[in-house]
Amino acid sequence: MTTVQKIKEIEDEMARTQKNKATSYHLGQLKAKLAKLRRELIGPSGGGSGGGSGIGFDVARTGIASVGFVGFPSVGKSTLMSKLTGTHSEASEIDFTTLTTVPGTLKVHGAPIQILDLPGIIEGANDGRGRGRQVIAVARTCNLIFIILDVLKPLGDKRLIESELEGFGIRLNKNPPNITVRKKDKGGVAITNTVPLTNIDHDEIKAVLSEYKISNADVAIRQAGATADDLVDVIEGNRVYIPAIYVLNKIDAISIEELDLLYKIPNSVPISSREWLNIDELIEKMWEALNLVRVYTKPRGLPPDYSAPVVLRRGKSTIEDFCNAIHKEIAKQMKYAIVWGASAKHTRGQKVGLDHVLEDEDVVHIAKK
Secondary structure, eight states, rough: OOOOHHHHHHHHHHHOOOTTTTTHHHHHHHHHOOOOOOHHHSOOOOSSSTTTTTOOOOOOOOSSSSEEEEESSSSSSSHHHHHOOOOHHHHHHSTTTTOOEOOOOEEEEEEEEEEEOOOOOOGGGGGTTTHHHHHHHTTOOSSSSEEEETEEEEEEEEHHHHOOOOOOOOTEEEEOEEEEEEEOOSEEEEEEESOOSSSSOOOHHHHHHHTTTOSEEEEEEEEOOOOOOHHHHHOOOOOOEEOOOEEEEOOOGGOOHHHHHHTSTEEEEEOTTTBBBBBBHHHHHHHHTTTTTEEEEEEETSOEEEEEEEEEEEEEEEEEHHHHHOTTHHHHEEEEEESSSTTTTTOOOOOEEEBBBBBBTEEEEEEEO
16 A cells, blocks of 8 residues: 555545544644655655656755745746846746746845745645655745735635645744644643643644653643644644745735735735736735845945845844855854844943844944954
8 A cells, every 4th residue: 555545544544533532642643654754755755757856956045035935826926036037947838837846036125035936736645646755845944935826716725734834844824833742751641731722632742742652751742732643743843834924816806806805815915816816915015024124334434325124034143143154264264243223222332242142224334343
């Protein structure tokens, strides 16, 4: 029996099994088994037909962040990409025109953002069908995913793409679960929770652990509504948490009333790539989701240079990160820095060291030793 068939068998059994106190242990085991089988599928395979990265999938990284365009064939990804970046990505009425990852660059607020047009994924990509495995492997490394949907097709496409990405360990618009599993040498399984357990019980937790051959561990759950799937994600440890924006394309073909309904979908931006409608809102949403920090340099005795910001990722935006982004020797030569802007305590500037955290649009002067 193939891995895909085993997965189907377990999914069918889970669908048949009613969730109650008596079945929770069994369901916990099934969820863990399912995760292990999926890991086999998405792990790097040998020289078989599904293996290898495939021509065009290893893309050289440029820019400070990357945005992957994911969607079914012929939803307008390539048209949007070509117009945003000026990079020609083959577009036509025929499905599957784009067969390799096409990179382009878009400048937003002075920051170069890499845009990756990924080939149209098809249902079953996470089972290794089509070029899906390579497409989603690239998607896993992106800082933001645009899920491009055709407004004329039902939002079933949205569900299908989400489940494909979920199957590859990509969690969209979610934070990592607040659960810790600490293995120990003896003492069995000790479970503590600071919130009520509404979607998982002790039996299910123990079943998941036993499937992973963990018989001694301290499990701490601090997340309301935590599920067995969250626990599996923590144990597997290879999940990626990526923000996503649902880009609802072809709004030029629908009515204003239908457009109002589309705005109710969370994290979505309705656009028309052909008529170039609402693209400004899409770019602003993208900028917010990427959570970047622009920092301007101020040479001694001169005004700040607002033309070319140093762009950093939030969470990696200390003075040391700023110095390293310019040249790795600068941090070693720095005596102190002066910062003006949101992160400074005084409007006239603040003297800071390497560990000072910068905010968007701060101005920095580095004084050397």
